[in-house]
Amino acid sequence: MADEVRGIRVSIPSHPRFLAPVRDLAAWSAEQAGFGCEDTEAITLAVTEGCTNVIRHCYGGKHNERIDVDISFSTRALTIRIDDYGTFVDPASIHSRDLDEVRPGGLGVHLMQQVMDQVRYERNAWGGTSLTLMKHIQGDDHVLRSGELDG
Amino acid sequence: MADEVRGIRVSIPSHPRFLAPVRDLAAWSAEQAGFGCEDTEAITLAVTEGCTNVIRHCYGGKHNERIDVDISFSTRALTIRIDDYGTFVDPASIHSRDLDEVRPGGLGVHLMQQVMDQVRYERNAWGGTSLTLMKHIQGDDHVLRSGELDG
Amino acid sequence: MEVTREKHGDSVLLVIAGQIDMYSSPELRAELTAALESGSKRLVLDMEKVEFIDSSGLATLIEVLQKLRGSEGKLRLSNLSSGVLAVFELSNLDQLFDIRATREEALQDDPA
Amino acid sequence: MEVTREKHGDSVLLVIAGQIDMYSSPELRAELTAALESGSKRLVLDMEKVEFIDSSGLATLIEVLQKLRGSEGKLRLSNLSSGVLAVFELSNLDQLFDIRATREEALQDDPA
Numbered sequence: 375m376a377d378e379v380r381g382i383r384v385s386i387p388s389h390p391r392f393l394a395p396v397r398d399l400a401a402w403s404a405e406q407a408g409f410g411c412e413d414t415e416a417i418t419l420a421v422t423e424g425c426t427n428v429i430r431h432c433y434g435g436k437h438n439e440r441i442d443v444d445i446s447f448s449t450r451a452l453t454i455r456i457d458d459y460g461t462f463v464d465p466a467s468i469h470s471r472d473l474d475e476v477r478p479g480g481l482g483v484h485l486m487q488q489v490m491d492q493v494r495y496e497r498n499a500w501g502g503t504s505l506t507l508m509k510h511i512q513g514d515d516h517v518l519r520s521g522e523l524d525g
Numbered sequence: 526m527a528d529e530v531r532g533i534r535v536s537i538p539s540h541p542r543f544l545a546p547v548r549d550l551a552a553w554s555a556e557q558a559g560f561g562c563e564d565t566e567a568i569t570l571a572v573t574e575g576c577t578n579v580i581r582h583c584y585g586g587k588h589n590e591r592i593d594v595d596i597s598f599s600t601r602a603l604t605i606r607i608d609d610y611g612t613f614v615d616p617a618s619i620h621s622r623d624l625d626e627v628r629p630g631g632l633g634v635h636l637m638q639q640v641m642d643q644v645r646y647e648r649n650a651w652g653g654t655s656l657t658l659m660k661h662i663q664g665d666d667h668v669l670r671s672g673e674l675d676g
Numbered sequence: 677m678e679v680t681r682e683k684h685g686d687s688v689l690l691v692i693a694g695q696i697d698m699y700s701s702p703e704l705r706a707e708l709t710a711a712l713e714s715g716s717k718r719l720v721l722d723m724e725k726v727e728f729i730d731s732s733g734l735a736t737l738i739e740v741l742q743k744l745r746g747s748e749g750k751l752r753l754s755n756l757s758s759g760v761l762a763v764f765e766l767s768n769l770d771q772l773f774d775i776r777a778t779r780e781e782a783l784q785d786d787p788a
Numbered sequence: 789m790e791v792t793r794e795k796h797g798d799s800v801l802l803v804i805a806g807q808i809d810m811y812s813s814p815e816l817r818a819e820l821t822a823a824l825e826s827g828s829k830r831l832v833l834d835m836e837k838v839e840f841i842d843s844s845g846l847a848t849l850i851e852v853l854q855k856l857r858g859s860e861g862k863l864r865l866s867n868l869s870s871g872v873l874a875v876f877e878l879s880n881l882d883q884l885f886d887i888r889a890t891r892e893e894a895l896q897d898d899p900a
């Protein structure tokens with residue numbers, strides 16, 4: 375249980391309107407974890423791309439399905455897990471376009487991979503897809519030190 | 526399912542550090558629902574008081590227990606449900622102090638009752654307490670109209 | 677929440693910014709205690725930049741009033757936004773506290 | 789997101805503020821389309837107040853480039869914050885777009 379609540383979990387409808395508050399939560403979490411401005415922007419970008427892809431590809435633009443975003447802190451990394459309730463998609467089929475072939479779209483996965491230390495797709499307990507985004511905290515100037523959240 | 530996701534649900538650890546992001550989410554939700562500045566402040570106050578009481582009275586100040594905050598929109602009201610995983614407390618035992626007897630504390634329940642249209646305590650499915658805070662939207666200048674969230 | 681402390685003659689001015697809730701109240705309490713212990717008889721809290729206050733914040737301020745009771749010390753609040761003032765009013769505390777419109781007024785001596 | 793449109797000689801200047809994501813991109817697309825249809829050959833997007841852009845925003849801008857291809861129309865971006873510029877760079881788009889440091893520079897005619 376203790377581990378389970380070492381962070382924030384938010385569930386939103388699959389409507390793009392809810393991307394902004396999720397981004398705010400991710401930014402707040404990144405700042406609490408001790409990330410600087412640049413890394414915080416990177417994290418909000420990645421979480422936006424991950425959720426956008428769920429709305430677009432998993433739910434086909436339907437606005438009232440459920441997306442769970444789980445943000446967990448440790449002293450060494452921030453990990454964001456994005457869970458959908460759709461069908462599991464083979465991670466091999468999820469990849470960016472060739473950057474030289476300029477067209478609208480096809481950049482989300484590339485951006486996530488560029489700014490995060492880990493981007494991993496797995497099947498979740500509900501048969502949908504779970505996307506894990508992880509970024510290491512550099513240095514030791516972070517705010518949330520080991521044990522600080524203990525009761 | 527459609528009804529279930531007509532809003533945001535956030536789970537936080539019972540650490541006062543997490544009151545601010547919950548307040549931000551509540552403020553965002555109130556603005557989306559069409560509440561003005563004053564009502565939005567009222568709603569953030571009530572949700573803060575509700576969560577503070579859970580941390581203090583239900584979890585005795587322990588920081589790593591779980592609190593769920595469920596924010597749901599309708600065209601006529603904003604409803605915030607705060608669930609704890611403690612033991613159910615008889616609502617009759619939850620009341621404010623006499624306002625004339627000035628002492629630190631004892632104002633949270635009073636403030637919630639002043640600013641919300643409904644403040645209701647119930648036993649939840651986990652045997653803990655569920656606090657429902659509801660406020661009606663006055664007029665019809667609200668943003669989230671019926672159906673706008675449908676896919 | 678951020679608190680800055682300035683000496684103004686007899687008074688100590690605390691300029692408070694941000695949100696006062698269960699998380700920041702202990703820090704506010706520490707700042708208020710330090711100010712009281714600095715020997716000043718008059719404490720002025722400028723609250724222009726306070727965006728939010730809840731009952732934990734009110735409790736912290738009531739504690740100061742109670743500490744000052746029977747002493748010559750005085751506590752004044754200034755510059756409350758309408759939202760913050762509303763929380764005092766809803767709690768019937770707007771009459772209990774000495775609330776002034778401006779920082780200058782709060783720092784002024786009362787006519788003896 | 790907020791967009792304001794101004795006519796500057798030959799050019800249309802769109803000042804964009806806020807966040808560009810999947811939610812606001814359709815509105816940005818509509819504003820860009822309206823600007824293109826107003827008959828102006830040159831479009832300048834001032835992005836000083838853009839706090840966030842994601843791949844939906846990039847896609848919307850690439851669409852404009854593609855519409856202008858083969859015509860005399862031009863698209864220029866100005867005043868990108870370092871965070872917004874980084875998203876262009878990460879996508880190898882900083883060379884594709886005509887990005888200028890200031891709004892004035894973006895509004896200037898190129899030497900013929």
Ligand SMILES: Nc1ncnc2c1ncn2[C@@H]1O[C@H](COP(=O)(O)OP(=O)(O)O)[C@@H](O)[C@H]1O
Nearest residue numbers: 427428431432463468469470479480481482483
């Ligand atoms: N959550 C998802 N579920 C299913 N397929 C996905 C998901 N995310 C990405 N994909 C697949 O990976 C491709 C690349 O995604 P991305 O780089 O974000 O570009 P875009 O979404 O603009 O196509 C998508 O076109 C889609 O086929």
Ligand SMILES: Nc1ncnc2c1ncn2[C@@H]1O[C@H](COP(=O)(O)OP(=O)(O)O)[C@@H](O)[C@H]1O
Nearest residue numbers: 578579582583614619620621630631632633634
């Ligand atoms: N979530 C809760 N669980 C158990 N008891 C509660 C809860 N919330 C409030 N109470 C009871 O109601 C009383 C009044 O609460 P409140 O008006 O917020 O003042 P305070 O928390 O400062 O005592 C508390 O002292 C407590 O006994």
